[in-house]
Amino acid sequence: MIGRLAVQKEYQHLGLGSYLLKIIVGKALEMSKTVGIRLVVLTAYHENINWYGKRGFEMCVEKHLKISKTEYRKRPFMYLDLKQLSGEIE
Numbered sequence: 001m002i003g004r005l006a007v008q009k010e011y012q013h014l015g016l017g018s019y020l021l022k023i024i025v026g027k028a029l030e031m032s033k034t035v036g037i038r039l040v041v042l043t044a045y046h047e048n049i050n051w052y053g054k055r056g057f058e059m060c061v062e063k064h065l066k067i068s069k070t071e072y073r074k075r076p077f078m079y080l081d082l083k084q085l086s087g088e089i090e
Contacts, residue, residue: 002042021055025080032082039082043075056080 002024007017028040041060044052049059060077 002040005042017051018055025082025085029082029085037082040080042078044078045075049076049078052078056085 005017005020005024007014007020025040028037031037040057042052042057044057053059057078057080060079
């Protein structure tokens, strides 16, 4: 689970967020070879959903989560299935 991923305003749009996310996902892939990791999960601010979507994250279906609809609407859960990456991230 990614707790928080942010880039300070003056450093945004330089690819730093994508770079950090690639490192995080790469570490998760590496760890998944020895422990049971299948998904990278996060809660996204609404304004960042498209950004994560462009990087392979998908929305969790609300009915499968054990949280209230109000909480889900505040910050929806998104996930990246490591099994589907099949070597895309080194």
